[in-house]
Amino acid sequence: MHQRAGQELVLVASADGQFAEAIAERLRRAGTVAYAARSEAGCLRVATAVGPDVVLLDSNLSPRLERLLRAHPVSRAATIVRLPEAVASDGSYTATAWSRRIAS
Secondary structure, three states: OOOEOOEOEEEEEOOOHHHHHHHHHHHHHOOOEEEEEOOHHHHHHHHHHHOOOEEEEEOOOOHHHHHHHHHOOOOOOOEEEEEOOOEOOOOOEOHHHHHHHHHO
């Protein structure tokens, strides 16, 4: 794990770029070092390059990505959290709703 000046490094990954960036920006405003990845391939590239402490994965991303992150020596120590974006009335999740919630 790599800490920057005592701060955790967090990687937020989602196929919805606005969703990933909204969460990363919120974390940055709170003083966290945060990166946003807009695809599974981008997440894997960033995670294996920087060794984040925490990886926040959009729940719509493939479980294969989580297995690859856990298998790589640079990213295996990261805490991986699946993000429920927001609960809709039918019990499903929507990135747009979470994005609005995180921005407020």
